[in-house]
Amino acid sequence: MTMxxxxxxxxxxxxxxxxxxxxxxGIVLLLMMLLGLTMRxxxxxxxxxxxxxxxxxxxxxxxGMVGIAGLSGAAVMWHFVRRHVPVSTAxxxxxxxFFLIGAVLILGAGFIGGFGAGWTFLFPxxxxxxxxxxxxxxxSYLVGLMVIGVGFLLLHLDIARxxxxxxxxxxxxxxxxxxxxxxxxxxxxxxxxxxSTMVLIVNILGILFGAAxxxxxxxxxxxxxxxxxxxxxxxxxxxxxxxFINATIYMAVIAVYEILPVYTHRKWKTNWAxxxxxxxxxxxxxxVYTHHLLMDFAMPTWAxxxxxxxxxxxxxxxxxxxxxxxxxxxYRSGLKWNPAAALVFLGVxxxxxxxxxxxxxxxxxxxxVMHNTQWVPGHFHTYLLLGMIAMxxxxxxxxxxxxxxxxxxxxxxxxxxxxxxxxxLAFLLAGSESVPRRYAVHVAKWLPxxxxxxxxxxxxxTGVLILVARFFAGMRAAAYAEDPT
Amino acid sequence: MNTRFMSSxxxxxxxxxxxxxxxxxxxxxxxxxxxxxxxxxxxxxxxGYLLAVAxxxxxxxWIAQGDWLGIPGLLLVIFATSFWMLPRMLDxxxxxxxxxLVKFLSLxxxxxxxxGLSWRRMPLLGRAFVWANFIPKLGAIGGLYLAAPxxxxxxxxxxxxxxxxxxxxxxxxxxxxxxxVVVFVGWPAADGEAAQTCRAPQEAA
Numbered sequence: 099m100t101m102x103x104x105x106x107x108x109x110x111x112x113x114x115x116x117x118x119x120x121x122x123x124g125i126v127l128l129l130m131m132l133l134g135l136t137m138r139x140x141x142x143x144x145x146x147x148x149x150x151x152x153x154x155x156x157x158x159x160x161x162g163m164v165g166i167a168g169l170s171g172a173a174v175m176w177h178f179v180r181r182h183v184p185v186s187t188a189x190x191x192x193x194x195x196f197f198l199i200g201a202v203l204i205l206g207a208g209f210i211g212g213f214g215a216g217w218t219f220l221f222p223x224x225x226x227x228x229x230x231x232x233x234x235x236x237x238s239y240l241v242g243l244m245v246i247g248v249g250f251l252l253l254h255l256d257i258a259r260x261x262x263x264x265x266x267x268x269x270x271x272x273x274x275x276x277x278x279x280x281x282x283x284x285x286x287x288x289x290x291x292x293x294s295t296m297v298l299i300v301n302i303l304g305i306l307f308g309a310a311x312x313x314x315x316x317x318x319x320x321x322x323x324x325x326x327x328x329x330x331x332x333x334x335x336x337x338x339x340x341x342f343i344n345a346t347i348y349m350a351v352i353a354v355y356e357i358l359p360v361y362t363h364r365k366w367k368t369n370w371a372x373x374x375x376x377x378x379x380x381x382x383x384x385x386v387y388t389h390h391l392l393m394d395f396a397m398p399t400w401a402x403x404x405x406x407x408x409x410x411x412x413x414x415x416x417x418x419x420x421x422x423x424x425x426x427x428x429y430r431s432g433l434k435w436n437p438a439a440a441l442v443f444l445g446v447x448x449x450x451x452x453x454x455x456x457x458x459x460x461x462x463x464x465x466x467v468m469h470n471t472q473w474v475p476g477h478f479h480t481y482l483l484l485g486m487i488a489m490x491x492x493x494x495x496x497x498x499x500x501x502x503x504x505x506x507x508x509x510x511x512x513x514x515x516x517x518x519x520x521x522x523l524a525f526l527l528a529g530s531e532s533v534p535r536r537y538a539v540h541v542a543k544w545l546p547x548x549x550x551x552x553x554x555x556x557x558x559x560t561g562v563l564i565l566v567a568r569f570f571a572g573m574r575a576a577a578y579a580e581d582p583t
Numbered sequence: 584m585n586t587r588f589m590s591s592x593x594x595x596x597x598x599x600x601x602x603x604x605x606x607x608x609x610x611x612x613x614x615x616x617x618x619x620x621x622x623x624x625x626x627x628x629x630x631g632y633l634l635a636v637a638x639x640x641x642x643x644x645w646i647a648q649g650d651w652l653g654i655p656g657l658l659l660v661i662f663a664t665s666f667w668m669l670p671r672m673l674d675x676x677x678x679x680x681x682x683x684l685v686k687f688l689s690l691x692x693x694x695x696x697x698x699g700l701s702w703r704r705m706p707l708l709g710r711a712f713v714w715a716n717f718i719p720k721l722g723a724i725g726g727l728y729l730a731a732p733x734x735x736x737x738x739x740x741x742x743x744x745x746x747x748x749x750x751x752x753x754x755x756x757x758x759x760x761x762x763x764v765v766v767f768v769g770w771p772a773a774d775g776e777a778a779q780t781c782r783a784p785q786e787a788a
Binding site (some may be wrong): 107186189251252255256258259262265266267268269270299302303306307308309311317323324325326327330413 | 599606625707708711715716718719720723726727730732733759763766767768769
């Protein structure tokens with residue numbers, strides 16, 4: 099009997115639950131991409147969007163994309179980790195329900211209540227709307243985030259419960275002994291368990307800090323005389339936000355560890371370096387968030403210097419072992435490329451390339467010039483759109499491809515890749531010319547970048563639409579199929 | 584569990600309650616806001632917990648069956664503790680001996696006792712969820728005490744309020760750190776579980 103078979107019984111099969119996650123993710127991803135395109139078209143002056151509505155769209159796009167990255171990443175992680183530890187399908191589905199309830203509250207806050215303070219809800223901005231939105235709209239947004247946080251907390255705690263029941267401690271599941279040569283590498287946990295352990299450690303801590311600052315923000319909303327330190331609140335928000343969005347990549351990368359071995363017919367090898375990389379990244383992800391505050395002069399200097407130094411190192415350990423592992427597993431493997439393998443391979447490439455401009459921006463001297471430019475959406479769209487999302491779509495394609503007929507999928511892949519490259523380059527080029535980010539209205543000199551970005555976004559959306567449509571076409575059959583082996 | 588065990592727990596609970604009610608100690612504990620909140624109130628809950636340990640075997644069937652997964656009992660605990668976290672209630676307990684007596688009865692009977700009975704019925708996931716909510720909320724309340732522009736309790740000074748705020752944050756940090764260390768290092772597996780080490784997953788898969 100496998101661990102999966104011992105999981106809690108639920109009316110919906112585990113595989114159907116994963117497909118439900120991916121179906122919601124596919125739809126919301128496309129809708130959020132359309133919101134992103136709306137912003138680029140407005141900046142390009144090809145359509146007319148009122149500035150106050152632009153910020154509503156920006157807030158919804160940001161919150162929606164972060165949320166859907168978390169949800170789809172959780173689907174990848176849960177699908178593979180349940181091969182090794184007992185987890186509850188009911189809790190997994192509960193997270194989906196909480197997510198949908200939270201999403202309705204957030205969308206209502208934006209499109210009905212006009213909330214447009216940015217997805218980071220920086221204290222005390224939700225309470226100072228300049229009459230653009232009401233305290234109730236801001237509360238709806240904050241409560242929506244809390245509800246989503248509760249769902250993810252339950253999911254992570256359940257996975258932690260499963261991991262502890264098999265490994266006894268999170269340290270063992272992370273491979274700490276193997277990392278420091280205290281136990282044989284062959285006895286180390288599988289990559290999916292190591293990655294899931296890292297994710298749940300950082301995400302539980304992040305969610306707890308996020309919940310605390312959300313409570314404070316809610317109190318401030320209705321009792322404005324309660325004024326919390328804005329700097330402490332910003333630290334807490336960016337700790338939560340940084341950890342959560344980073345964890346989405348670490349969840350999605352499990353798809354690389356599990357899918358490439360299937361197509362290359364090679365095992366993903368784990369050794370002490372692999373485990374050490376995950377241990378180090380656990381520490382770095384928890385400590386690096388201050389690189390989001392490099393422009394905050396009130397921050398202690400040591401914290402900013404630490405933010406710079408750790409951000410040079412933060413993503414590298416896991417990225418290096420993953421990129422190296424990807425290249426070695428593919429090299430001379432006789433792999434017959436298909437869209438699923440190509441997408442997860444692209445995911446590693448997009449992640450690796452996107453980290454380079456991110457590390458540049460993590461340098462104080464560069465950050466003081468570049469941080470409020472489009473350089474920043476340039477780098478994070480590179481590793482999220484062409485990295486994390488590529489891994490997730492690769493997973494969707496993998497699940498729905500037992501009998502491959504790849505014609506349309508390849509078309510979708512190349513449109514997505516080509517459009518995505520144009521789209522992120524438009525941001526990076528504009529950033530290098532100091533075009534500011536988060537401006538609803540652009541001057542004539544900036545328009546070529548906006549128009550280039552709009553074209554790229556339209557192409558990428560078309561590609562994703564094809565890939566997601568193909569997923570829906572194969573979903574019913576996939577519900578009763580086994581994973582490709 | 585024998586009668587001696589039950590009697591010793593009952594004696595311990597009653598004794599602790601009586602010591603806490605003893606006027607010089609009661610006044611000393613209530614003189615400072617932080618001590619009142621972080622020492623006296625939890626100790627009163629401990630009285631109820633000891634009662635639960637003593638009376639667990641004699642718990643009526645209908646309570647055990649009605650307390651589904653320990654959720655009703657835990658909800659009672661949450662509502663009762665939330666009530667005594669209100670600054671106005673701390674004030675009332677100091678101003679009126681009758682309210683203080685209500686505090687001395689309700690914290691053992693509505694917090695400690697149901698906690699002791701329901702906690703064991705709650706699945707591991709539920710317990711982890713309660714801890715995960717309790718710890719950050721404790722920190723957030725501490726932050727709010729620090730952020731409050733005025734005195735929240737008429738009987739305590741602003742500096743005492745600030746100390747209480749920092750103390751709540753310190754307790755949250757200590758609990759969070761302890762929790763993290765325990766789950767990171769793990770605990771000795773019981774009997775059959777001992778063999779289920781890192782090699783088990785590969786076999787399971």
